[in-house]
Amino acid sequence: MRTAVLAFAAGAIVVGAHNPLQARQGASTQTSFAFSLATTDSTAIPLASIVSNAPSQATQTLRTTFAPGTIPTGVSGAPPLPNAALLVPSNYPALDVVVPTDSPEVQQWIKDVATSGFAIPNITQTVAGGCPANLQAAADTTRCWWTCGGCVNSTDIVSCPDPLTWGSTFDDGPAPYTPNLLQFLEENNLRTTFFEVGSRVISRPLITQYQYMTNHQIAVHTWSHPSLTTLTNEQIIGELGWSKKIIKDVIGVTPTHFRPPFGVDRVRAIAAAMNLKTVIWTRISPEATFDTDDFDLASGVSTPSEVLQNWDHIKDNATVLKTGFILLEHDLFQQSVDIATGYIYPDALAHQPPFKIQTVIECMHKPLNDAYIETNDNSTNPVASGGAPALSPGASGSAQATGGGSGNSSSSNGKSAATCVAPPLALVFTFVLTMAFF
Numbered sequence: 001m002r003t004a005v006l007a008f009a010a011g012a013i014v015v016g017a018h019n020p021l022q023a024r025q026g027a028s029t030q031t032s033f034a035f036s037l038a039t040t041d042s043t044a045i046p047l048a049s050i051v052s053n054a055p056s057q058a059t060q061t062l063r064t065t066f067a068p069g070t071i072p073t074g075v076s077g078a079p080p081l082p083n084a085a086l087l088v089p090s091n092y093p094a095l096d097v098v099v100p101t102d103s104p105e106v107q108q109w110i111k112d113v114a115t116s117g118f119a120i121p122n123i124t125q126t127v128a129g130g131c132p133a134n135l136q137a138a139a140d141t142t143r144c145w146w147t148c149g150g151c152v153n154s155t156d157i158v159s160c161p162d163p164l165t166w167g168s169t170f171d172d173g174p175a176p177y178t179p180n181l182l183q184f185l186e187e188n189n190l191r192t193t194f195f196e197v198g199s200r201v202i203s204r205p206l207i208t209q210y211q212y213m214t215n216h217q218i219a220v221h222t223w224s225h226p227s228l229t230t231l232t233n234e235q236i237i238g239e240l241g242w243s244k245k246i247i248k249d250v251i252g253v254t255p256t257h258f259r260p261p262f263g264v265d266r267v268r269a270i271a272a273a274m275n276l277k278t279v280i281w282t283r284i285s286p287e288a289t290f291d292t293d294d295f296d297l298a299s300g301v302s303t304p305s306e307v308l309q310n311w312d313h314i315k316d317n318a319t320v321l322k323t324g325f326i327l328l329e330h331d332l333f334q335q336s337v338d339i340a341t342g343y344i345y346p347d348a349l350a351h352q353p354p355f356k357i358q359t360v361i362e363c364m365h366k367p368l369n370d371a372y373i374e375t376n377d378n379s380t381n382p383v384a385s386g387g388a389p390a391l392s393p394g395a396s397g398s399a400q401a402t403g404g405g406s407g408n409s410s411s412s413n414g415k416s417a418a419t420c421v422a423p424p425l426a427l428v429f430t431f432v433l434t435m436a437f438f
Contacts, residue, residue, distance in 0.1 A: 033309035037343060038350040041184075044342025047308075050335050052300030057334055060179040063186070065206050066213045074215035075368055077375050079252040081213065084205035092246060095199040096224050098231065099238040109241040109274070110234055116273035123266040126229040130262075137229075143264040145229070150286045153268055157257075157279045160324030160363035165356045166348070167324065167363040168192040169281065170340075171221055171259060172295075172332035174200050174207035181331050182210065184341040188349060193279075193360040194331070195221035195259040198243035205250045212251040217359040217371045220244055220258035220276060227262040236270050244274070253372035257360065275373055279360055282325040290314050291328040292344065297335035304339060311344050315351060324356075324363060 045057070068083035093099040099106065113120070123143050126134040131148035138148035145151055152158060160167045170181065170192055178194075185192060194211055196218060201208050212218050222228065223242040231239070240258065248254045258276040260267050268278050282290040292310045296302035318325045329344075330336040348355050356363075361371040369375040 033303070033305040035305065035309040035312040037308065037312075037347040039346050041342045041346045044346075045338040047304040047343075050297060050304045050338050052298055052335075054335065057177075057338075059176050060183050062179050062206060062210045063183070064210070066209055070213065072213055074213075075253065075372065075375050077369065077377075078372070079374065081209060082249060082252050084209060084250055087202060087205060087249060089202060092198075092202055093223060093238075093242055095203065098226050098235055099223050099242050101232075101234040101238050103238075105245070106234070106238040106241060109237050113233075113237055113270060113273040118269050118273035120233055120269045120273070121265045123264055125231065126227070126262075128227065128230055130227070134229075143266075144268075145264045146280055146283075147229075147262050150283055152280070152283070153265065153278070155268065155272070155278065157277065157326070157360065157364065159282045159321075159326055160358070160360075161365070162324050162356070162363070163322060164318070164353055165324030165358060165363050166318070167326035167360040168329075168357050169195060169259070169279070169326060169360060170329050170331040171195045172197055172200070172225065172330050174204040174211070175332045177334045177337040178204075178207050178211075178331045180334075181337045181341060182207075182214070182216075184345065185216075186214065188345070190345070190357050191216050191359050191362070192357075193217040193219055193257070195219045195279075196243070196247065197221050197225050198223035198239075198246045199225075201243075201246045201250055208247065208250050212253075215368060217257070217361050217368065218247060218251060219255045219279065219360075219371070220247065222258075222261060225261050228260050228267045229262045229264055233266070233270060236267060237274065240271060240274050240276060244276075253374045256371055256373055256376060279326070281328040282321075284317060284321070288313075288317070289328075290318075290325050292339075294336040294339055295330045295332070297339060298333035304343075307339055308343060311347070315348065315355075318355070319353070326360060326363075 066081055068085075069080045071080055072078040093103075101107075101110070124137075126137050131138045134148065137143060138145060141149070141151065143151070144153055146156070157167075168190070173194060173196060184190075191214075194208075194216055196208060198220075208218060220240060220243045222239040223246075224239065226235075226239065228236055228239070243258075244254050254275075256275060256277055257279050258271055259279050260271070263278065263280075271278055284290075292307045292314065293302045294307050297304065297307060314325075314327065329340055331340075348357065359368070359371075361368060369377070
């Protein structure tokens with residue numbers, strides 16, 4: 001790694017607020033960004049080459065593949081690894097489209113949710129277009145819509161309890177450049193939580209098996225990555241059910257955690273009824289979230305300097321938080337992998353005071369066994385009365401970290417406390433010419 005302190009700036013910094021949650025609605029009005037890094041990786045792709053029209057780079061091959069029947073060493077009591085070669089794609093929904101709800105599998109999952117003991121809130125669907133297209137819904141605090149307004153539920157996980165502890169997460173894979181990320185993580189003895197899209201798990205099952213067998217946490221991120229608030233209850237059940245099923249068919253165990261592509265209390269309740277704990281990411285004010293905005297590098301909506309300035313502010317704020325944090329990143333595109341492995345993680349590893357980088361389940365003081373239904377013995381991660389995994393006292397994160405709410409598990413009727421985020425009074429912002437950048 002390069003050890004020199006790097007500082008970058010190009011032109012003038014535009015005063016204003018930037019919100020990554022809205023970045024995917026259109027390009028940012030800001031054109032230049034300043035940031036500083038303690039180090040970068042010696043093999044880092046130049047920032048000027050991390051662009052939307054970048055030529056495809058070589059992908060790394062997995063260092064090994066695991067034979068069917070191999071027993072996992074990091075998840076005690078887990079069943080032998082399934083044979084991915086026996087998967088029959090025609091037994092699953094079409095790739096990357098919302099699943100139909102008339103299949104026998106989905107119909108059974110609907111019945112299971114109906115008898116789970118969780119009441120699903122009667123919250124109407126939103127329309128496509130995110131927050132700007134749903135102003136009335138966004139203003140309705142009874143929805144507890146995290147994306148549009150910052151509402152957190154007391155059962156959400158959005159931070160790690162211990163200061164300077166980083167719950168590392170990557171969304172939307174497995175993808176062609178996921179092995180590149182895995183190689184970097186392995187070389188640096190790091191583990192992360194992968195929120196996997198079912199359509200991509202069935203397309204690249206050997207990557208998911210490698211992630212699992214090398215002790216990364218596997219979690220659910222729907223079958224086709226739709227905006228869940230736009231779907232019916234039955235469609236949400238199908239999206240979660242098929243994602244859970246393909247992951248179990250590939251690695252032999254079923255995740256207990258998931259991240260929603262957009263979510264309100266209706267989504268949370270359905271997830272809880274399906275034994276899934278909601279994980280989002282850290283948010284310290286309505287405008288400031290721990291999202292580097294790396295997703296938009298591939299489309300050109302975000303620039304590398306913008307992403308690295310986001311990271312610069314995130315690490316500064318993480319240093320003064322009274323809790324740890326969860327960061328949102330993506331392994332779907334080569335650009336997001338390049339920025340993570342070449343810049344963000346090398347800088348994080350050189351940070352002083354040091355960050356403790358862990359999977360989400362481990363940063364919550366839980367063993368990796370608790371990340372899966374079949375290996376969770378309920379002694380430290382008991383199943384809630386309604387059937388969803390619950391965290392033990394002291395391992396909440398979301399509501400406590402953002403200054404409101406308490407409690408650690410859903411009640412049997414699916415209702416729980418919620419709060420809208422306010423920044424901690426002691427929070428020190430180190431933004432360049434702006435007080436609320438992300």
